[in-house]
Amino acid sequence: MGMKVICPSCGRSYSSFVPPRCSCGAELEISYDYSAVDVSAWKKREKGVWRYRELLPDVKRVITLKEGGTPLFKAKLSDELNLNVFIKDETRNPTGSFRDRLVTVAVSYGLPYAENGFAVASNGNAAASLSAYAARAGKEAFVVVPKKIDRGKLIQMIAFGAKIIRYGDSVDEGIAYVRDLAGLNGFYDITPENNIIGLEGQKTIAFELWEELNPTHVIIPTGSGSNLYSIYKGFKELLEIGAVDEMPRLIAVQPERCSPIASEILGKKARKEITKALGLYVKDPVSKEKAVRAVKESGGTAVLVGEDELDFGERVLVNEGIFAEYSSAVVIPALFRLSEEGYFEKDDRVALIVTSSGLKAYYREEKFSIGGTKLEILKLLGEGERYGYEIWENLEKPMNYQAVYQHIKELESLGLIEKSRRKGKRLYYRLTEKGKRLLENFSE
Numbered sequence: 001m002g003m004k005v006i007c008p009s010c011g012r013s014y015s016s017f018v019p020p021r022c023s024c025g026a027e028l029e030i031s032y033d034y035s036a037v038d039v040s041a042w043k044k045r046e047k048g049v050w051r052y053r054e055l056l057p058d059v060k061r062v063i064t065l066k067e068g069g070t071p072l073f074k075a076k077l078s079d080e081l082n083l084n085v086f087i088k089d090e091t092r093n094p095t096g097s098f099r100d101r102l103v104t105v106a107v108s109y110g111l112p113y114a115e116n117g118f119a120v121a122s123n124g125n126a127a128a129s130l131s132a133y134a135a136r137a138g139k140e141a142f143v144v145v146p147k148k149i150d151r152g153k154l155i156q157m158i159a160f161g162a163k164i165i166r167y168g169d170s171v172d173e174g175i176a177y178v179r180d181l182a183g184l185n186g187f188y189d190i191t192p193e194n195n196i197i198g199l200e201g202q203k204t205i206a207f208e209l210w211e212e213l214n215p216t217h218v219i220i221p222t223g224s225g226s227n228l229y230s231i232y233k234g235f236k237e238l239l240e241i242g243a244v245d246e247m248p249r250l251i252a253v254q255p256e257r258c259s260p261i262a263s264e265i266l267g268k269k270a271r272k273e274i275t276k277a278l279g280l281y282v283k284d285p286v287s288k289e290k291a292v293r294a295v296k297e298s299g300g301t302a303v304l305v306g307e308d309e310l311d312f313g314e315r316v317l318v319n320e321g322i323f324a325e326y327s328s329a330v331v332i333p334a335l336f337r338l339s340e341e342g343y344f345e346k347d348d349r350v351a352l353i354v355t356s357s358g359l360k361a362y363y364r365e366e367k368f369s370i371g372g373t374k375l376e377i378l379k380l381l382g383e384g385e386r387y388g389y390e391i392w393e394n395l396e397k398p399m400n401y402q403a404v405y406q407h408i409k410e411l412e413s414l415g416l417i418e419k420s421r422r423k424g425k426r427l428y429y430r431l432t433e434k435g436k437r438l439l440e441n442f443s444e
């Protein structure tokens with residue numbers, strides 16, 4: 001079996017790294033020997049991304065945290081809408097988002113080429129995920145993320161010890177930057193806009209949906225369009241192997257404020273402004289064409305969602321028992337809109353893809369605090385090493401020395417500060433590399 005990537009135009013083949021386009025300009029697509037796939041073998045295996053290994057790249061070593069195999073359950077709002085609505089809960093993935101599907105495949109496949117580490121440009125979830133999987137693989141992760149980013153995702157990256165590079169206003173700028181960074185430093189770049197290998201993992205959402213529901217419609221939060229495209233590819237392969245006769249209609253949902261893909265589908269003028277759904281803030285998606293084509297070929301449509309509808313979406317999902325980020329909650333107002341317009345028929349089976357957990361998404365413009373006193377201690381040590389009593393004095397807080405000392409001990413156990421030297425009775429502390437990174441990221 002095994003994966004094949006051959007340019008349909010010039011015949012050049014690709015293996016270590018698969019760009020979206022061949023050097024001759026033609027679009028590349030990863031394919032397999034579909035006649036050899038026996039889906040009955042899948043049922044006997046453990047749930048998860050690697051259950052579908054015949055339709056994944058061959059790898060020497062699988063780097064996994066048991067991603068995929070996420071629950072699909074009937075939504076309570078099915079009764080309200082008189083429609084069969086199911087939620088695919090991707091928040092249950094190891095780092096809390098659907099991107100773990102992409103990363104397990106990209107990291108496992110790229111491992112032999114990642115001597116100096118892995119890199120990704122991302123507006124959050126893929127970077128948080130790579131940080132975890134690279135740690136598991138014993139490799140460094142270099143993540144290029146925009147200045148505006150959800151704090152929770154940043155905290156994940158810091159916790160996993162990723163090297164964080166803040167670059168650009170949105171992920172768009174980071175994509176070209178990481179390509180150069182990876183090229184110059186010998187990192188394996190898993191950014192799906194630069195290397196499509198990871199999309200093979202993401203497409204397994206389609207396989208799971210088919211096994212459990214065989215939906216007629218799939219409603220997909222859309223930013224870069226990569227999730228949409230990979231779900232499309234998954235269903236296309238199910239068609240290819242004869243598992244389904246028809247592709248479900250794919251529905252792309254974007255915020256009104258940033259809508260390059262949905263607007264194109266609807267024939268409207270696109271806006272490219274910042275949105276509260278930060279995960280969907282992609283101004284010029286590289287895979288726009290592919291995503292638009294996927295929706296059209298499936299017979300689907302697109303929906304634009306207002307900023308004021310995001311809280312409604314979050315609340316409805318909360319009533320279902322799921323805490324999702326705004327970028328996922330967009331599927332709810334989209335579902336209601338289409339339902340009101342009479343888009344669905346009574347027996348349709350509608351799947352909502354809830355891509356990422358709300359725990360990761362917290363974002364505020366003001367400065368972040370990891371507990372005010374600890375941050376103040378980090379800032380003091382950012383100016384230079386100090387001994388314990390000196391820190392207490394410099395803080396000028398109505399707090400006894402013991403309490404300050406407790407904070408120092410906790411910062412030390414978090415690996416954010418370390419003892420630098422002893423002079424007489426004085427024990428000096430300084431920031432660790434991790435502490436410096438945290439300070440850089442939280443005090444812009």
Ligand SMILES: [Zn+2]
Pocket residue numbers: 007008009010011012022023024025026
């Ligand atoms: Zn070519």
